Amino acid sequence: MKISFNLIIGIFTVMLLAISCEKTMPLSPVENELLDGPIEGLTIEQQIRFLRGDEAFSDVFTIEKGLGPIFVANQCASCHPGDGKGSPFVRFTRFGQSDTLGNQYLDFGAPQLQHKAIPGFEPEQLPAGATFTNLIAPAVTGLGFLDAVSDADLIALSDPNDIDGDGISGRPHWNNIPDYVELRPNSISKNGKYISRFGKKGAAYDLLHQTSGAYNQDIGITTLFEPFDPFSGLVEDPEVSTQTVNDVVFYLKTLKAPIPRDVNDNDILAGNQIFSQIQCASCHMPTLQTGYSPIEVLSYKVFYPYTDLLLHDMGQGLNDDYTEGFALTSEWRTPPLWGLGLSKDAQGGSYFLMHDGRSLSIQSAILIHGGEAEQSKINYSQLSETEKQQLIKFLESL
Amino acid sequence: MNIFIFRYPRQFLFGILFLVIIGALKAQDTDPLVKRIPIDTSKTLLNMDAVYNRPFLAIKKTPVALGGYLEANSIYSTEDGISEGLSFQARRLTIFMSASITNQIKFLTEIEFEDGTKEIGIEFAALDVTFHPAFIFRGGIIMNPIGAFNQNHDGPKWEFIERPDVAVNLLPATWSNVGFGLYGKTNRGNWIVGYEIYLTNGFDNSIIDNEENKTFLPAAKENEERFEESNSGKALITGKITIQNRNNAEIGFSYMGGVYNKFEEDGLILDKKRRVDIFAIDFNTTIKKTGTYIVGEVAFINVDVPVTFTQQYGTRQWGAFVDVVQPVLKRKILNWNDATFNLAARLDYVDWNVGTFNETNTDIGEELIAITPAISFRPSAQTVFRLNYRYQWQKDILNNPAAKKASWLFGFSTYF
Numbered sequence: 001m002k003i004s005f006n007l008i009i010g011i012f013t014v015m016l017l018a019i020s021c022e023k024t025m026p027l028s029p030v031e032n033e034l035l036d037g038p039i040e041g042l043t044i045e046q047q048i049r050f051l052r053g054d055e056a057f058s059d060v061f062t063i064e065k066g067l068g069p070i071f072v073a074n075q076c077a078s079c080h081p082g083d084g085k086g087s088p089f090v091r092f093t094r095f096g097q098s099d100t101l102g103n104q105y106l107d108f109g110a111p112q113l114q115h116k117a118i119p120g121f122e123p124e125q126l127p128a129g130a131t132f133t134n135l136i137a138p139a140v141t142g143l144g145f146l147d148a149v150s151d152a153d154l155i156a157l158s159d160p161n162d163i164d165g166d167g168i169s170g171r172p173h174w175n176n177i178p179d180y181v182e183l184r185p186n187s188i189s190k191n192g193k194y195i196s197r198f199g200k201k202g203a204a205y206d207l208l209h210q211t212s213g214a215y216n217q218d219i220g221i222t223t224l225f226e227p228f229d230p231f232s233g234l235v236e237d238p239e240v241s242t243q244t245v246n247d248v249v250f251y252l253k254t255l256k257a258p259i260p261r262d263v264n265d266n267d268i269l270a271g272n273q274i275f276s277q278i279q280c281a282s283c284h285m286p287t288l289q290t291g292y293s294p295i296e297v298l299s300y301k302v303f304y305p306y307t308d309l310l311l312h313d314m315g316q317g318l319n320d321d322y323t324e325g326f327a328l329t330s331e332w333r334t335p336p337l338w339g340l341g342l343s344k345d346a347q348g349g350s351y352f353l354m355h356d357g358r359s360l361s362i363q364s365a366i367l368i369h370g371g372e373a374e375q376s377k378i379n380y381s382q383l384s385e386t387e388k389q390q391l392i393k394f395l396e397s398l
Numbered sequence: 399m400n401i402f403i404f405r406y407p408r409q410f411l412f413g414i415l416f417l418v419i420i421g422a423l424k425a426q427d428t429d430p431l432v433k434r435i436p437i438d439t440s441k442t443l444l445n446m447d448a449v450y451n452r453p454f455l456a457i458k459k460t461p462v463a464l465g466g467y468l469e470a471n472s473i474y475s476t477e478d479g480i481s482e483g484l485s486f487q488a489r490r491l492t493i494f495m496s497a498s499i500t501n502q503i504k505f506l507t508e509i510e511f512e513d514g515t516k517e518i519g520i521e522f523a524a525l526d527v528t529f530h531p532a533f534i535f536r537g538g539i540i541m542n543p544i545g546a547f548n549q550n551h552d553g554p555k556w557e558f559i560e561r562p563d564v565a566v567n568l569l570p571a572t573w574s575n576v577g578f579g580l581y582g583k584t585n586r587g588n589w590i591v592g593y594e595i596y597l598t599n600g601f602d603n604s605i606i607d608n609e610e611n612k613t614f615l616p617a618a619k620e621n622e623e624r625f626e627e628s629n630s631g632k633a634l635i636t637g638k639i640t641i642q643n644r645n646n647a648e649i650g651f652s653y654m655g656g657v658y659n660k661f662e663e664d665g666l667i668l669d670k671k672r673r674v675d676i677f678a679i680d681f682n683t684t685i686k687k688t689g690t691y692i693v694g695e696v697a698f699i700n701v702d703v704p705v706t707f708t709q710q711y712g713t714r715q716w717g718a719f720v721d722v723v724q725p726v727l728k729r730k731i732l733n734w735n736d737a738t739f740n741l742a743a744r745l746d747y748v749d750w751n752v753g754t755f756n757e758t759n760t761d762i763g764e765e766l767i768a769i770t771p772a773i774s775f776r777p778s779a780q781t782v783f784r785l786n787y788r789y790q791w792q793k794d795i796l797n798n799p800a801a802k803k804a805s806w807l808f809g810f811s812t813y814f
Binding site: 027073120123345350 | 476477478479480481603604606607608609610611659668669672704706707708709710755757758760763787789794795796797798799802803804806
């Protein structure tokens, strides 16, 4: 009896020790290895709203909840897994516009091809003769900072006529904007157009514009802002509430900026210098500053996105003969490079870079650059192998 | 389903508990009103007999027997460093009642309350008519004999608090449907062969359109209309053959399949007929020399998903689990004769989406692997206290780095 009693005591002691031992639990990944998470300094109220947006961002749309009937993906997180870049699995196609006169295929389902359909329905087919481009969704981290950069700052960065003669002539995308967006503080207008900055062609004015469009064109969900069903073309009741859309916009605005890693590593420091020396930094601007934002922690902050949010001619190699708004078909908005090194963790362990994921390595992506980036590419090619590795290591640290 | 238990679940629950408690107390009298019928531990039973192979309280001179079990536990989980805190769970309270209407006709029902009264369901309510031991008719709400766990899932029988992933996250255990069929068994020497075959209502479109965002057969359990009508208008066929050697082991081969989608309505064709087909193998054995008990199950699923839908929903799935239970101490402890301590371990694996992406020809993820070491203490065969530690790795569809989750679970499960 005594032995049994001791045994019981022993086992319960082991149990208590085990339960209290946090070492048996998986550790959190290091903060700078994660793309998701809120920016620091949100109020409790804002954190609650962030969580609501996070939940909506991951919400899976079923047929009952309004998916489709034609669609590209069934949740926001499908195209932005872990808030990172999309993969070829959720690559999508836009078509129908090859100049600045607008999309000529709107009656054929343009601008986006909904290439999937719920059972019983047929997905869209690319109309004969329509030009198109394939796209992979970008990471969504740090978007609030990009959104809060003032128009004046973007204009100051631009050099549409290449007055400084460096061969780089970025320009803002002056575009028409939908009537439901709210102009950002101190926005600047030119001939009735405003500077839009989101999307591969920089055609979306702000995150509400981007989000409403994504609900509609990616998932087939109507909202108060985008009420036309992509399948029927008819106005339909909103399939998600305005509050949900606003929560997702708030979530996107308050996702933290990617945190660089190993910033004191000598190779990375050297790579950073090379990045500027070979003129990558002329478009992939390392430092920007926000203006006023109603979200206090976003106001007047210096941040490091490695973009200038401007349109640049990237040459014929990247000209898919498709465009949006008033961008030229060879023009692309400079994508931010922050978080580049973490892309693989969202893309299934491999890189799928450039607008359509065609580049499977950073080097490949560099060598595809052309147009205004032609000289930078040549400069890169002339680097020693060590310098190339240092540059790539730097880019992977972002 | 708008019957008393659903309108007044608590009153029903208390009524049944009252009967059971009175019965249990009376069972301790010298001249008991009720008599405890223990589990039959003879070697003539197969997994298919699990529904009747439970401890019951028989009320004197009546053909009615009552029984049930309760499962409760605490759980402390952390996923990727973020703790979900400590919770207490009343996973399920199950009440079963059986009645022998005549010697050849008997009835049994099993009513389950999950997570308190959050989910209440009739898991089993069937009439068995025995024409011959090899030819027994069963009709009503039956548990489809796919794998073994679906029919043999009582908590007190297992050393683990969580149910096997292949059973509840790949297969839809506990999966009950309305239907009819036959079962029976025969034996020769040390060999027993059993069979079951049923036609029932079945699955629906939710298996390829659900908030799990993957082909997920358990999603069909949400459709309570399956007790009223077949979504596809076609029967789900479930069949199983079991072979047991009394001295060695039992192995079962089961199949379940049928059309799952509503392909026609009001005479209009809505879609082509789409099938789901499931094949499972289950086994169990006890190594006599060491007393080690081994049980496991493997299941393979094929689902016809429209090619124009999304690869998010896989067309092929498979999964398996194996439990190894080693009694390490069996003796009188305190006043419990034959109290037993067991060490056990479970391995779970599920792949919800077997195949490669059309776009990249790379492997589709959506996999889970988990290992669960366990200690259990059984003061009697009908009551088990369990301490489990579960560590799982789960990959998303893209095969991104796995989410790591660990859980400590402590609880009990007992027949009453």
